[in-house]
Amino acid sequence: MFARRIAVVGAGYVGLTTAACLASLGHHVVCADIDAAKVDRLRAGEVGILEPGLHDLVAEGTAAGRLQFCVGAGAAVARPDLPPVEVLFLCVPTPMGAGGGADLAAVEAVAAEVRHLLPAGCVVVTKSTVPVGTAEATRKLLRRRDVAVVSNPEFLREGSAVHDFLNPDRIVVGSDQQDAAERVAALYARLGAPTVLTDAASAEMVKYAANAFLAIKLSYVNALAELCDVLGADVADVTEGMGHDRRIGSAFLSPGPGWGGSCLPKDTRALVQVAAAVGVDVPLVSAGIAANERQRDLMVAKIGEAVGTLDGARIGLLGLTFKAGTDDLRDSPALAVARLLSDAGAELTGYDPGCPAAVPGSTDDVHVVDDPMRAAKDADALVVLTEWPEFRQLDWTALGGVVGRRIVVDTRNLLDPDVVRRAGFSWIGVGRR
Structure with missing residues (x-):
């Protein structure tokens, strides 16, 4: 070379x-x-x-x-x-x-x-x-x-x-x-x-096509999780069964609070705009975007149902970045949920390994702390919003000693429910029995 x-x-x-x-x-x-x-x-x-x-x-x-x-x-x-x-x-x-x-x-x-x-x-x-x-x-x-x-x-x-x-x-x-x-x-x-x-136009199209497909797949699994909640099915078992099909694969089959970051929201909207400019409708992509916005509202409703009322509730947020392993807050679904919670009157304290301090203009709705114990202090519920592996290793017994109420809403289905329940918490997942 x-x-x-x-x-x-x-x-x-x-x-x-x-x-x-x-x-x-x-x-x-x-x-x-x-x-x-x-x-x-x-x-x-x-x-x-x-x-x-x-x-x-x-x-x-x-x-x-x-x-x-x-x-x-x-x-x-x-x-x-x-x-x-x-x-x-x-x-x-x-x-x-x-x-x-x-x-x-x-x-x-x-x-x-x-x-x-x-x-x-x-x-x-x-x-x-x-x-x-x-x-x-x-x-x-x-x-x-x-x-x-x-x-x-x-x-x-x-x-x-x-x-x-x-x-x-x-x-x-x-x-x-x-x-x-x-x-x-x-x-x-x-x-x-x-x-x-290939030619330049096709190469440019590949990126938008790939990201829009992944976004639609995520919106689809979130819709399945909602259906599982209603029907009493377990989305973890459903997606495992789906993932063994080589035509589908197991990637991007994890439900959550919605997709975000610097790419998927921007690229899906750009694809819709580019298509509209040449008179083409892409309803699947538009529906995926709409479903993603709705997913955040569903997570807020789930949290509200868990605590009874959001107005005046103290909520501890675990995760602020748009995904684990990064410090990127751009278009974070965690922050989108936080904004809706704040609008509903909740008092928010948040902890994220990648975001140890407040970021003006991004985390304004949350009191950011550098220790999960501080996020849990007097909380009416803890809410997992980003899939940091570190959250699985938290001392849930110690957290139970400082929270106001032992409730965990796990929007990522990240935690081991048995571990959390043994510490006296009520664990609420997404699409899980």
């Missing part, structure tokens, strides 16, 4: 993971970000992202001289001290914009900044999740016939991004220029993953 000179624009979850992992594969990578303070921290070896293995990869790449950091996309491209950049990865934010579509302002800004700096023969890669047609639009923005644009969507789960990058299910690369697509695919040759070479 040939080592390539690569520039990565964006040092967030996707960008930093991409830069560090490509450096670990032997490439020479310069990672750029517009946040000068973040760049200084990264140069000092400080990785402000809770992502297993990422800190070590950054340290190794920096020590080996294969990974550098700079401020601004232009500085990553125009480096007189380095050979010309061969591949430029765009890993910038594409947040939800007006109408639910992706906001491509950052992509457009970077394209404008580097347009006259890119060497002939360079390949620009859109790694961020972008609507179908973005590669073509970027090519027009660059106005460079000697620069190819390739779509190479990421499939990284927060909390396991490094593992997912280095052990991918597949590599998807799309371009109308076959040689450019093959050059990008070759960057991953050492990983030995199945590679899908």
Whole structure:
């Protein structure tokens, strides 16, 4: 494998993971970000992202001289001290914009900044999740016939991004220029993953199609859990029986308070918006979004039924991040439930291993504490909202000594009901007998 000179624009979850992992594969990578303070921290070896293995990869790449950091996309491209950049990865934010579509302002800004700096023969890669047609639009923005644009969507789960990058299910690369697509695919040759070479539009569609499918699957299992609650069936047994069917599989068959994070909500709405723009209806995706909103209301109703009344109730929340293994609060279903509980008059105290202190603008409805015992103090109920494995190991007997009422509403079906009940708690799951 040939080592390539690569520039990565964006040092967030996707960008930093991409830069560090490509450096670990032997490439020479310069990672750029517009946040000068973040760049200084990264140069000092400080990785402000809770992502297993990422800190070590950054340290190794920096020590080996294969990974550098700079401020601004232009500085990553125009480096007189380095050979010309061969591949430029765009890993910038594409947040939800007006109408639910992706906001491509950052992509457009970077394209404008580097347009006259890119060497002939360079390949620009859109790694961020972008609507179908973005590669073509970027090519027009660059106005460079000697620069190819390739779509190479990421499939990284927060909390396991490094593992997912280095052990991918597949590599998807799309371009109308076959040689450019093959050059990008070759960057991953050492990983030995199945590679899908296609056109740019199809590659862009893959990411939205995959995330929408997973979202629908989660909404479906949440609907099954509600039905199991009513009929007296056990959703754990139902999903086990389903999961052994190879056509279905066991992944994404765990009920919960709804799906969230930085990807699924944004990508499902973007797909609906893109489809509407060309006169196509995608009712399954729209229904999955609506069901997800309703799921949060169902969890609040379940908690209210457990405590009798939410107005004035003291509720201890276990989990605030959108999933275990990360410190990300973006579009967290735990915080969505917390907001509804607060609106109903509940007093909330929350604990999360990934969020030891309040985050203004995100956790305003919750008094955040750094110890589960403090979250449990005088609580009328404890509510599990994020699936942190640490919660299974809590001393439930000790917690029982400080709560106001021994009630646990486990929206993730995470805990062992027998362990909790032996400590004197009433355990209430989702779709469980």
